[in-house]
Amino acid sequence: MKIHIPNSVWLGNIDPFLKGFKPANPDQLKITFNKKWLSIHPMVLTMIAALGIKTNPSNIECEKLEARSKHYLERMRLFDFLHVTSGITMKKHELAGRSVPLTQIKNSTELTEFITEVTPLLHLEPKHAEPIRYIMSELIRNVLEHSMSKHGAIVSAQYYKKSNTIRIGIADTGIGIWKSINQSYNPKTDLEAIRLALTPGITGTTRQEGGTDRNAGAGLFFIKSIASVNSDFFVIYSGKAMYKLLKRKGKKIKLHVDPFEDRHSKKGDLPSWEGTVVGIDLSLDTTQEFSLLLKLLNETLNEAIKERKKARYKKPQFT
Secondary structure, eight states: OEEEEOSEEOGGGOHHHHHTOBOSSTTOEEEEEOSSOOEEOHHHHHHHHHHHHTSOGGGEEEOOOOSTTHHHHHHTTHHHHHTOOOOOOOOHHHHOSSEEEEEEEOSHHHHHHHHHHHHHHHTOOHHHHHHHHHHHHHHHHHIIIIIOOTTOEEEEEEEETTTTEEEEEEEEOSSHHHHHHTTTSOOSSHHHHHHHHTSTTOBTTBOSTTOOSSOOSOHHHHHHHHHHHTTOOEEEEEETEEEEEOOOSSSOOOOOSSGGGSSEEEESOSOOEEEEEEEEEEETTTOOOHHHHHHHHHHHHHHHHHHHHHHHHHSOOOO
16 A cells, blocks of 8 residues: 655545555555645544554555654654654654544543543533534444444544634544445445435434434434534545535535535545545534534434435335
């Protein structure tokens, strides 16, 4: 496998980075960097770390860092996951920051501990803490329940003062969305599987409308909707497909049941990622009142399930 870190890669311009990923020779990993500058989204860090922990350290080749921003990668613990000595000496003030360094979570106990620690690490105000904890908890829980990855979830987050934004990334190297959804549905492509995964009331564990009490099949829909309401980016990449929610145009807010009705871009011919990767930005300037947002989301979910049940019962039944 080969992965190159360009000078700048965020959710808005992530397409070229994903196209440049080379998944051939999965037992080996070669990482190269832009020589001058690195400015990268936590989603990118989680991808590299996820590849690193499943690769024998002796088969990892990591180019020597020369960029001035190399200290950020050390602070986010990337080299720990790659089992590579960076040679970077960190000063005490460089270790501080409103960030969640790369963290591996393999079970519900570790998830509970992690969610408890998120607020202090990011120094969040109470009104912002709840949606961030919810988003991270749902994304990690999805990995633990559906990915079947023996390495669990890799998660990271960073607060950016200039834009007053929290950026979150999570990656796994499990079975991917298509195989998970295919347990109950029959998506023809990775892109169709992502579409189903983002549709409320659909879960890979059952064809029952609305999922089960334990898994309502709404987590990804809720997270995508939080990004939509706040006009933020949301990206999900699995297999050869990527779906990217784009920023809203205008002030009117409408939650769509079908993710393809949102303003978005999509790709179905990317290098194949074994597992699932998710990235989300959340502007703290525009974060809506979370309890009201969840009420609206639940109403949308219930309406969607009702409509699908109605449509199903209208179909002719043959015996």
